[in-house]
Amino acid sequence: MDERRGRRGGRWTAPAEVPGAVRAGLRDAVGLVLPVRCGGCAAPGAAWCPGCRRAAGVPLPGSGPVPGADPQVWAATACAGPVRLAVTAHKDAGRADLRPELAGLLATAMHRALVTDPGLRAARPDGTVLVVPVPTSRRAGRRRGEDAVAALTATATRRLGDPSLTCRPVLRHTRPVADQTALGRAARAANLAGSMAVRAADLRLLDHAVCLLVDDVVTTGATLAEAARALQAAGAVHVVAAVVGATPPTTSRARVSA
Numbered sequence: 001m002d003e004r005r006g007r008r009g010g011r012w013t014a015p016a017e018v019p020g021a022v023r024a025g026l027r028d029a030v031g032l033v034l035p036v037r038c039g040g041c042a043a044p045g046a047a048w049c050p051g052c053r054r055a056a057g058v059p060l061p062g063s064g065p066v067p068g069a070d071p072q073v074w075a076a077t078a079c080a081g082p083v084r085l086a087v088t089a090h091k092d093a094g095r096a097d098l099r100p101e102l103a104g105l106l107a108t109a110m111h112r113a114l115v116t117d118p119g120l121r122a123a124r125p126d127g128t129v130l131v132v133p134v135p136t137s138r139r140a141g142r143r144r145g146e147d148a149v150a151a152l153t154a155t156a157t158r159r160l161g162d163p164s165l166t167c168r169p170v171l172r173h174t175r176p177v178a179d180q181t182a183l184g185r186a187a188r189a190a191n192l193a194g195s196m197a198v199r200a201a202d203l204r205l206l207d208h209a210v211c212l213l214v215d216d217v218v219t220t221g222a223t224l225a226e227a228a229r230a231l232q233a234a235g236a237v238h239v240v241a242a243v244v245g246a247t248p249p250t251t252s253r254a255r256v257s258a
Helices: 020-030 050-056 081-092 096-116 118-123 138-144 148-160 185-192 200-206 222-233
Strands: 073-078 129-133 165-167 171-173 196-198 210-218 238-246
Touching: 050 081, 050 096, 073 081, 073 096, 081 096, 081 148, 081 210, 081 238, 096 118, 096 148, 096 210, 096 238, 118 210, 118 238, 129 148, 148 165, 148 210, 171 222, 185 222, 196 200, 196 222, 210 222, 222 238
Parallel strands: 073 238, 129 165, 129 210, 210 238
Antiparallel strands: 171 196
């Protein structure tokens, strides 16, 4: 196996054609002999260096939701610089060692939503808030070897330790969608329209449910909007979202990904 095919940003990753479980084992084994590099700046020595941790800890202005997003979404920080690189490495390069750091940021955003949004506050502490990760497509899941967003969401939910939170991956993709990288806001919305639904086995959970939808980043908001539509179509009465980072605005609008 050509090692050059398996290294990204100083971190070894198995080629995409290797099955997911095998890839995970290979990453663990190779990690014993190759130096760990920071997921934000590639400096050797740790998965997340002190400088990148400080940069990631700078919150967005205010404690409210990201302006212009529908559903309303809370973000821990800006998805730029080391945060953007770490999110990409976690999701696309198999850097599960970054999950504790990203989960800490996500838990911060989730907590802000839980204490700020009236609908979430009303559902706690006597009721239940359903925490729902945005689903990874089957193709992406096979390529990555896991659903990184679902794993990140579960880790952040456990970190909060709130008994009123129930984390469940109830959403599924109903059809393939095009790569969104080069698409604008309107094209992303059209590409995703009607592409998600609640799994049949989980429909009962959505009856009058209050949901906290979770993704790693938000860029145009199209993915979160489609996920919220699917939850509401299944019976959810209130849906807001939380993400690790929000893409900094280039105009007066905030932009979002997924």
